[in-house]
Amino acid sequence: MDRLNLIPIPRVTNISAGEFRKSYLAPERPVVLMDMASTWPALKKWTPEYFAREYGSLQVKVYDPSFTQAGTTYMSSLRTITFGEYLNLMPLSATDLRLFAFNLFWQAPDLRKDLLWPDITKGFSKRFVFMFFGCKGSVTQLHYDPDLSHLLHTVLHGKKRVVIFPNEQSKNLYKHPFSTRSYVDVDHPDLSKFPGLKYVAGYQTLLHPGETLFMPSGYWHHMVYEEAGYGICTRCSTMPMARKLRAYINMMVYFPIDKIMNKLYPEPWFRWKEARARSTSRLPVS
Numbered sequence: 001m002d003r004l005n006l007i008p009i010p011r012v013t014n015i016s017a018g019e020f021r022k023s024y025l026a027p028e029r030p031v032v033l034m035d036m037a038s039t040w041p042a043l044k045k046w047t048p049e050y051f052a053r054e055y056g057s058l059q060v061k062v063y064d065p066s067f068t069q070a071g072t073t074y075m076s077s078l079r080t081i082t083f084g085e086y087l088n089l090m091p092l093s094a095t096d097l098r099l100f101a102f103n104l105f106w107q108a109p110d111l112r113k114d115l116l117w118p119d120i121t122k123g124f125s126k127r128f129v130f131m132f133f134g135c136k137g138s139v140t141q142l143h144y145d146p147d148l149s150h151l152l153h154t155v156l157h158g159k160k161r162v163v164i165f166p167n168e169q170s171k172n173l174y175k176h177p178f179s180t181r182s183y184v185d186v187d188h189p190d191l192s193k194f195p196g197l198k199y200v201a202g203y204q205t206l207l208h209p210g211e212t213l214f215m216p217s218g219y220w221h222h223m224v225y226e227e228a229g230y231g232i233c234t235r236c237s238t239m240p241m242a243r244k245l246r247a248y249i250n251m252m253v254y255f256p257i258d259k260i261m262n263k264l265y266p267e268p269w270f271r272w273k274e275a276r277a278r279s280t281s282r283l284p285v286s
Contacts, residue, residue: 028216056084070270146250149235158229167218172196196281
């Protein structure tokens with residue numbers, strides 16, 4: 001069976017803010033902060049039962065794998081249901097529905113007090129904190145965030161397996177133009193179809209509740225919900241001006257073009273992007 005070149009993400013405990021910035025944030029190296037969230041009240045309080053009881057009537061948008069496929073639901077939600085309905089569906093392994101970039105705190109601001117932000121998180125947003133929910137076996141397909149922020153992703157419930165790659169490996173990950181997505185199968189790579197994958201090098205880890213992954217700007221990530229669960233993500237948008245410009249172009253130029261072309265010519269547009277991704281893969285020179 002073909003496998004990608006993956007090594008474990010370093011894991012640390014009791015790291016100071018200064019050491020985090022010096023060893024990981026500044027050089028943009030990923031790391032798992034095993035105890036950053038260990039004292040959060042949210043870890044014990046935010047159970048599925050608690051959310052259903054207190055916030056079950058909220059309307060939420062749910063997504064399935066068609067989010068990344070050409071057609072009417074590309075980059076769009078599948079439907080809207082109540083939060084309580086979703087929480088009832090979440091433990092069912094036969095269901096692949098997800099919530100992502102869900103800012104529960106806009107509607108329930110009191111929940112913010114259940115998150116205790118240590119000095120290590122200075123510069124990361126405490127206002128734009130998004131939640132991500134998935135059923136057991138749900139997969140967040142390989143992509144990187146178009147705003148190019150640094151990310152702190154904390155798991156609160158369930159276990160999540162994460163595979164990440166530096167952004168400079170985009171060509172051999174077969175990045176689709178006008179998007180920040182790849183359609184290679186990280187868990188079952190086809191090296192005959194995508195030979196550039198032989199030359200990528202990435203990282204992997206299994207996140208448990210209370211553990212936080214620092215993902216530097218532009219890192220590709222593939223996430224698998226090994227158990228039904230959820231987590232939160234906050235971001236730091238401090239970056240060089242050239243990267244800010246690149247993020248702006250992603251959000252304000254490339255993405256609108258991608259959505260319009262998908263709406264007008266979904267299948268031909270997807271095939272063109274796929275062909276371009278394969279033609280621009282950068283293999284080492286022998």
